[in-house]
Amino acid sequence: MKKIILLLGMLSMFAQANNYEKVSVEVTAEKLNGNAYYIPGLSGSATEYEGFISNAGFIVTSEGVVVLDALGTPSLAQAMLEKIRQITDKPIKIVIVSHYHADHIYGLQVFKEQGAEIWAPKGTWDYLDSETAPNLLESRRTSLYPWVNDETRLIKPDRIIDKDTKFSLGDHQFLISYFGKVHSEGDMSLLSLNDQTLYSGDIIFEGRIPFVGDADIIAWSKTLDRVRNIEMEYFVPGHGTASDQPQETMDLTYRYLNFLLDKLTAAVEDMAPFDETYQAIDWSEFEGEPAFEAANRKNAYAVYLYLERVL
Numbered sequence: 658m659k660k661i662i663l664l665l666g667m668l669s670m671f672a673q674a675n676n677y678e679k680v681s682v683e684v685t686a687e688k689l690n691g692n693a694y695y696i697p698g699l700s701g702s703a704t705e706y707e708g709f710i711s712n713a714g715f716i717v718t719s720e721g722v723v724v725l726d727a728l729g730t731p732s733l734a735q736a737m738l739e740k741i742r743q744i745t746d747k748p749i750k751i752v753i754v755s756h757y758h759a760d761h762i763y764g765l766q767v768f769k770e771q772g773a774e775i776w777a778p779k780g781t782w783d784y785l786d787s788e789t790a791p792n793l794l795e796s797r798r799t800s801l802y803p804w805v806n807d808e809t810r811l812i813k814p815d816r817i818i819d820k821d822t823k824f825s826l827g828d829h830q831f832l833i834s835y836f837g838k839v840h841s842e843g844d845m846s847l848l849s850l851n852d853q854t855l856y857s858g859d860i861i862f863e864g865r866i867p868f869v870g871d872a873d874i875i876a877w878s879k880t881l882d883r884v885r886n887i888e889m890e891y892f893v894p895g896h897g898t899a900s901d902q903p904q905e906t907m908d909l910t911y912r913y914l915n916f917l918l919d920k921l922t923a924a925v926e927d928m929a930p931f932d933e934t935y936q937a938i939d940w941s942e943f944e945g946e947p948a949f950e951a952a953n954r955k956n957a958y959a960v961y962l963y964l965e966r967v968l
């Protein structure tokens with residue numbers, strides 16, 4: 658009897674796994690340092706490349722796997738799981754979610770089905786309880802169909818992290834740095850101490866102008882100062898290429914955000930109107946960067962409005 662139940666259980670796992678529409682984008686796992694890997698997303702907007710536009714990562718310990726972020730569709734997470742399974746058959750124990758934005762969380766159900774615990778930063782419930790969360794999922798069911806469909810669910814966290822947290826799994830030690838409301842309602846990073854590899858989430862976009870949205874830019878700038886002082890050898894940004902040159906990987910986001918903050922603080926303090934301010938700023942340092950056209954004016958306006966509220 659036990660055997661039959663086990664067999665049925667395995668069959669249902671198999672059936673679930675096969676329910677996800679296959680992706681045609683190539684999902685690869687790159688080894689960084691020791692037992693730390695990352696899944697490099699492509700560079701594009703939210704609905705390009707079947708939603709494969711953000712990075713994820715995983716660390717293989719002696720007791721199981723710790724995953725960082727779950728990619729933008731269950732199909733992508735399934736492809737990621739298959740990559741993990743080529744490296745280890747150890748259980749997926751914990752998924753650390755750097756922040757609750759669609760491109761990092763729509764794959765969570767795949768890891769939940771594997772029995773993983775989901776850890777997320779404080780602020781996650783503000784997102785899940787907002788109208789944005791179900792509305793965006795509904796629209797992605799069209800714009801990312803069939804990879805996001807009626808079977809795609811928002812997965813709730815099992816544990817909320819609201820301060821810096823050390824934990825270990827098997828032979829590995831980890832440090833979660835909790836940043837608060839920075840790029841989203843709540844952000845945190847994961848450092849694998851054994852592998853000296855930091856997964857930063859979206860406080861760093863490498864190789865392109867970041868998306869500012871309704872971020873708290875003052876908190877973001879302070880967070881970057883903090884992250885620049887974390888000791889590490891490898892750096893995995895939320896978007897863009899990982900490297901063994903952390904300061905270089907962080908450089909563009911750091912320079913850009915501080916530039917926005919400096920220029921727009923001066924304008925808001927002088928009560929200068931936005932259009933005039935925007936025209937007068939010399940953007941040449943950033944004009945050649947990918948996503949500049951798409952993001953810069955929106956970013957500048959968002960920061961201007963934010964500073965008007967808080968200064």
Ligand SMILES: [Zn+2]
Pocket residue numbers: 711758760761859895896
């Ligand atoms: Zn993102």
